[in-house]
Amino acid sequence: MTYEKDAAAIVAAVGGEENITSLYHCITRLRFTLADRSQVDEAAVRAVPAVQAINQSGEQFQVIIGNDVPKVFDAVTTGHPGLNRKVVTADGADSDDAPVKQGGNVVDRFFGFLSQTFPPLVPAIAGAGLIKGLLALAVWLGWMSTETQNYQLLYALGDGFFYFLPILLAISAARTFKTNVFVAGALSAALVYPGLVTLLSAGDPVHFLGVPVTATTYSYTVIPSLLAVWALSWVERGLKRIMPQALHLSVVPLLSLLVVGPVTLVALGPLGSIIGEQISGGLNWLLTHGGVFSGILLGALLSLIIMTGMHAALVPFILGNLATLGSDPFLPLTYVQVMSVAGALFGVAIRARSGKVRALSLSTGLTALMGVTEPGLFGLLVPMRKVFLGSMVGGAIGGAISLGFNAQAYALVGNSGLPGLPGLAGATFGWSALAMGAAFVGSLIAVCVIGFDESPLTGGVVEPASTGTARAAEDDLATVKSPANGTVVPLDRVNDPAFSGATLGKGIAVRPSDGEIVAPFTGTVVTVFPTKHVVGLISDDGIELLVHVGIDTVELGGKGFTAHVKDGDRVRTGDPMLTVDLPAVSATHDVTTVIVVTNTPAFAGVEPVVSGTVRAGDRLLAIESLEHALEATR
Known part of the structure; x- marks a missing residue:
């Protein structure tokens, strides 16, 4: 569900952008501080479909949304970019002046950064990637030639996002790092500036103040832009601490670009390119040449990898593959994981003696087919370890087929269940579908054969599915x-x-x-x-x-x-x-x-x-x- 219309209606009903002096969200509600409370049309706010209720607490006007409040908040700030400078953290700190604060060790912070930076890009990734995937399918089926103007125009719609990915990624990363999004965009725009691309690709040595600039291409890349924005966030905050407020608007951006820009071109950009190429090359080698063995290993362990959040580290390389190669071999494994969990849950439904366990497995199994595995994974598979083992068996079978036949995904559509099947549309769709089906059936059969202990979910008592009598105890x-x-x-x-x-x-x-x-x-x-x-x-x-x-x-x-x-x-x-x-x-x-x-x-x-x-x-x-x-x- 999208919330663009709801967000626009909420902003209009509270008096428009001009009437909002600050905003943020907690776990259930949008919290506005308004210049003039009398401009609020409460009836219009209540009439918005996403709104459950409103509340006034002190100077705050609260719009109660519920569990989807982050999505509505994102729609508000995306549809009204001018509000981004008015976003504050929960303790009232200006979001442009405070660095992102995350607990945990370096690994936890890294995964936290990825989880905040990439999700806002998913709609564009899904739309643009799906255009490229469908075009590839049309060419493969002989419905369209790459030489036609129709193809070239449509391809520009799909490929434009990925070509300029450094700029869009910089904007999202800047929000995570709490630095100026437009300065970050300007910094990364320089990396893909046509004049610079021509200069670096001409073959002649390039120097800046006597320091050599490595000839490389930044279009389609991920890591160079992230490193640049990270450096920008530190430089910008340092400058703001030592410079008067009156100079923050012009001098701070000027010095930030003059400092971070050359450092990026001379050091951070080339370093990011090398890191990305080496890691991506290693992962792709494993996925491409590991064949059946890698498929068995990754297919069996992917649920564990996802539960620990380690899969987030692969997002940049998936994006890189989709941008440069037009396809990615890892994404089909996520579909395999979803189907292996779903198959295991339906296996529980077939064999369970407890009515409660059967009902829970059916409901979570259907949810898993739609691409949401967490309820079944944490609610049933983890407590009942043999069921988890059964899902690993199905995952291993599906993974072996997927990598064994080099199945590819052609778009990142944000859902690895049945609604996400268009992301697999392409030359290897048949192998992907076979891998998914094998994962589902393999897990279901494995769970039925291995069996399981229902007591973790029934308090030690395994009750029949139906006794024919009322149970009101x-x-x-x-x-x-x-x-x-x-x-x-x-x-x-x-x-x-x-x-x-x-x-x-x-x-x-x-x-x-x-x-x-x-x-x-x-x-x-x-x-x-x-x-x-x-x-x-x-x-x-x-x-x-x-x-x-x-x-x-x-x-x-x-x-x-x-x-x-x-x-x-x-x-x-x-x-x-x-x-x-x-x-x-x-x-x-x-x-x-x-x-x-x-x-x-x-x-x-x-x-x-x-x-x-x-x-x-x-x-x-x-x-x-x-x-x-x-x-x-x-």
Whole structure:
């Protein structure tokens, strides 16, 4: 779903760009600071399809979106570039003056940088890449000649993005590095400037102030531009610290370009080209010449690689292959991985004795076919290790076929499930389809043959799929435990309409008596918001939960909060998640902690089971599955 129209309507309804003095987003809502609150048309804001509710908190006008708020925020800033200079971080720092802050080691920060820089480019990559893929298919089928003007005009539409990729990538990287996007674009534009390309390709030695400039081509490249913008971010911040504010508009960009430009042409650009060529060459050699062996290895391990985030490091080289070669051998393996997970989940559905496990495997299996494997991967395959092993068998079979027959992808369409099949359209589509089918069937058969233990999902009791009698016992219901010691607060009494009106889902709240926030069930941490006041989780039963500590505590920018978990962590009931400096936070904010089931419609019932005082680990919510409710009526 795209949000361009919704974003435009929201900006217009709050009084337009001129009325917005600053904006940012938290985990559920857009937060605007407005010059004139009277210019807001609240009815028009509420009428926007993406908007669930609105709220006024102090000087902030909040537009409540829900889980898709990052997408809406991206649409707002993309459709209104002038607002980018008004974006602030959660602690109020100007995004152009503050470097990106990420926790973890160098590897974690590198993957975090990739995950922020490349996703904004995916729509253009998908559209332009698909044009090139479809043109290649048309030529292969004999429907079009490369000599025709129609082909050449269409090819320009597809190839233009990749030719000027350094410029567009620089703009996205500048947003990640929190440096001026247009100066970054100007810096990278010099790398593909026709006059420079001609000069470097003429064959004569080129020098700058006596220093030799390496003759290389930067069109279609990735790493040189990233290195240039990284250097620019440091130089620009250093200059802003030592120069008066009045000189920031003109002198800082001037000096930044004069310093970083020559360094890029003399050192960073050639270095980036060498690094990219060597790594890309090595990976492509392995993918092209490793054949069946590499296919078996990568096909079997790709789910693990994706779970650790290591696949993000391959994005630059995939883009490079698509840009320079027109195809890539790694992407088909991601389709194989999706189908191997889906096949394993359907294998569970066939063999499962527990109705709960069967229902969960069917729902997550269908989701996996659509290209979203995380619910099934973390909810079923990881807890039931033999099922994960079965998916690895299917992945190995599909990977062997894919690389054994040199299957290629011709576009990066952002989805490796059935909706993403156009990305494989080309000369090797048949082999890709065979690899996907083999992965699905191989995983399904392997799971059925190997078998599995259902107890991790049934609490040690394997129940039949259908008993023919009602099962209304409380123990049959999934539960959410209290994440904190304190006093229970009904959700409708929470001082925030987004929560009290159940806009984001049903649930309950706890006013904590101490600062320890623990895991409310066994599952996976989906997200820890940068300001560490919100944790999103998914249980092994498929319950998507939001634990939101305090009201409007995003304004603290993380002060008073310490996170003990990170995205992707596995947690068990009672594991520490957050520590809150309760006296400090409660001095300025309501510390009521809200616990809501964000996928409430997926269940028959979400009901509180306790009131008064509660201790961490006590039953807080009972969650009744649709299957349980259906069986109870029999």
